[in-house]
Amino acid sequence: MKGIKKMSINISKPYAPPFDDYMMEIKDIWETRMFTNVGSKHKKLERKLEKYLNAKKVSLFTNGHLALETALEALELKGEIITTPFTFSSTIQAIVRRGLRPVFCDINESDFTLNTDLIEDYITDKTCAILPVHIYGNVCDVNKFDKLSKKTNLPIIYDAAHAFGVKYNNIDISNYGTISMFSFHATKVYHTVEGGCLAYNDLNLEDKFSKIRNFGLDGDEAVISGFNAKMTEIHAAMGLCNLLYIQEQINRRKVLSDRYDNKLNNVKGIRLNNVSKLITRNYAYYPIRVIEGESSISRDRLIEILKEHDIHVRKYYHPLVSQYKIFENKYDINDTPIASKIANEIIVLPLYPDLKEREIDKICNIIIEQLN
Ligand SMILES: *Cc1c(COP(=O)(O)O)cnc(C)c1O
Numbered sequence: 001m002k003g004i005k006k007m008s009i010n011i012s013k014p015y016a017p018p019f020d021d022y023m024m025e026i027k028d029i030w031e032t033r034m035f036t037n038v039g040s041k042h043k044k045l046e047r048k049l050e051k052y053l054n055a056k057k058v059s060l061f062t063n064g065h066l067a068l069e070t071a072l073e074a075l076e077l078k079g080e081i082i083t084t085p086f087t088f089s090s091t092i093q094a095i096v097r098r099g100l101r102p103v104f105c106d107i108n109e110s111d112f113t114l115n116t117d118l119i120e121d122y123i124t125d126k127t128c129a130i131l132p133v134h135i136y137g138n139v140c141d142v143n144k145f146d147k148l149s150k151k152t153n154l155p156i157i158y159d160a161a162h163a164f165g166v167k168y169n170n171i172d173i174s175n176y177g178t179i180s181m182f183s184f185h186a187t188k189v190y191h192t193v194e195g196g197c198l199a200y201n202d203l204n205l206e207d208k209f210s211k212i213r214n215f216g217l218d219g220d221e222a223v224i225s226g227f228n229a230k231m232t233e234i235h236a237a238m239g240l241c242n243l244l245y246i247q248e249q250i251n252r253r254k255v256l257s258d259r260y261d262n263k264l265n266n267v268k269g270i271r272l273n274n275v276s277k278l279i280t281r282n283y284a285y286y287p288i289r290v291i292e293g294e295s296s297i298s299r300d301r302l303i304e305i306l307k308e309h310d311i312h313v314r315k316y317y318h319p320l321v322s323q324y325k326i327f328e329n330k331y332d333i334n335d336t337p338i339a340s341k342i343a344n345e346i347i348v349l350p351l352y353p354d355l356k357e358r359e360i361d362k363i364c365n366i367i368i369e370q371l372n
Contacts, residue, residue, distance in 0.1 A: 008310040009359055013352045014186035015249055017241035025237040034233055038214075041236035046197075048243055052165065053182070054172035055199035059209040060236065064161050064183025064196030066213070066229035068094040071157050071179045071198055072129070073225070074208040079128040084114050085322035085331070086339040087133045090183075091159045092321040095131065103127070104322045106336040110274060112136065112287075115338070116144040129155045134163035134173065135317075136273060136348075137189075137284040142168055142176035149177070157181070160199075164190045165250065167280035174199035184239060189253070189284045190246050192239035195231050252353040253283035256360060260286050260349065263364035269295025269371045271345075287316070289345040297370055299345055305370055311363055313350065318343040 029035060042060055049058040061067035072081075072094060081095050085104040095102045105122050108115050114132045130148070132140040145156045156177035160166075164182050166173050174180040184195035198209060211218060216226030264272060271289040275281060290299035297305075299315075306313055320343050322331035333340045349363060 008312060009350050009355070009363070010312045011314050011348060011350050012187045013354050014191060015242065015245070015353055017238070017245060021241045021244075022238065025241050026234060029233050029237070036230060036232040036234075038210075038230060039233045039236075041233045041240060042231055045192075045231075045236045045239045045243075048240065049197060049199075052243065052246075053174045053199050055174040055180075056201040057199070057203060057206055059198045059200075059206060059213070060231040061196045061198070061213055062229045062231055063194045064181055064185060065090045065094060066227070067183075067196040067198050068157075068159060068181045069098060070209055070212045070229060071181060072098045072100065073212055074205055075129065075155055075157075075178075077128040077155075079126040080124070081129050081131050082114075082119060082122050082127060083131040084133050084135070084339070085320035085336050086112055086317055086342060087135060087159065087321055088161070088317060089321060089324070090161070091131065091133055092324070096326070100128070101126075102322075104320075104331055104336055104339075107339045107342065109338050109342070111138040111276070112342055113138055113140040116141040116148070119148065123152060123154070127152075127154060129157055131157050131159060132177075133159040133161075134166065136287050137162045137166050137279075137282050138273065138275060139163070139166060139168045139173060139279050142173065146176055155179070161185075161188065161196075162284045163282065164188065164284075165246065165280075165282045169278050170280070175201065178202070179205070189249065189282045190239075190242060192231065192235040192242070195235050195239060249353045250282050253351060254281070256351060256353075256355055256357070257281075257283045257286055259357060259360050260351075260364065263361070264288065264367065267368055267371050270367070283351065285316070286349045286351040288347055288349060289342065290347060291345060295371055299347060302367065302370055303347060306363070306366060309362070309366055311350065311366070314348050315343075315346060316348040318346060 046058045080101045080103045082103045112135045149156045158177045158180040160180040161183035179200045184192040212226040213229040216222040216224045273287050
């Protein structure tokens with residue numbers, strides 16, 4: 001129809017709580033003028049998240065990335081960290097910026113998380129930690145990592161940016177490993193606009209995290225190295241509002257994700273994200289693989305065709321972080337053949353609570369039409 005602009009569909013759209021809820025939540029800040037510096041909203045959100053994530057302790061940060069850097073700093077790590085090449089830039093930047101050397105281990109073809117059968121081959125006397133990623137909210141082989149940590153004394157730091165509220169075997173995932181980092185970026189399942197946290201069970205870490213995120217200060221004097229990574233009260237207020245709606249959001253994501261599953265289940269040339277029944281999911285992302293040799297068109301061509309229909313999907317995560325320019329060809333892509341293959345096949349389709357059923361149908365119909 002003339003004058004009506006066709007809406008484009010993007011990979012994600014941030015959730016917004018009812019406007020009045022947020023206004024109510026921040027009203028008292030105008031009176032107290034306590035805008036930041038670990039105020040009452042910050043403290044309240046930490047307690048609420050400890051409950052929600054079932055973690056002994058939660059520490060908030062400006063964003064997930066600085067939370068991750070803080071975790072590596074607090075553990076005083078030096079040397080090599082074993083991690084996955086199939087992740088977002090943040091994981092690897094945290095390692096590099098802390099002066100540590102990443103060592104890349106390959107992933108499982110089934111769930112795209114680190115392959116624990118291979119990992120021991122990479123452990124040397126230089127290894128100081130393992131940093132697995134719960135990619136798309138798919139849970140890593142947490143029990144095996146815990147065993148490995150006991151055996152080797154290496155800390156396991158999870159990048160759980162995608163895995164807010166996820167459980168494995170009915171146990172909240174922050175109860176596995178040494179520390180888990182969650183991101184509260186606006187595009188994530190749960191958000192504080194920008195924000196993030198560390199969840200952990202070792203109470204000794206709390207004081208260190210608090211100091212590092214506040215210039216290393218103890219009173220008037222810096223006692224350790226630190227920076228500014230405090231979450232503001234304005235952001236914590238958004239977190240308090242959004243927490244009231246999180247289950248509703250996840251339920252809606254499930255409905256949409258199931259709809260994709262039903263439509264795309266038997267399409268020749270694509271594979272869906274096969275999630276273990278032991279995982280309580282958060283439906284953060286909807287990845288599919290376009291299998292070369294089985295599919296009638298290439299992954300990149302399918303992305304182009306969707307774009308022609310104003311549907312904007314992403315190749316999360318291509319290229320592999322090990323192939324970034326910052327590493328100047330230091331890492332051979334053939335050392336992680338499964339990750340390399342998945343990076344060439346992956347597409348993440350739009351998934352967010354506001355997405356309409358008919359929009360999913362449209363996306364699926366285009367895919368089905370192209371692949372049949
Ligand atoms: C979003 C994300 C981060 C970084 O979180 P921010 O809150 O944006 O700093 C880290 N790792 C992964 C895998 C992510 O997707």
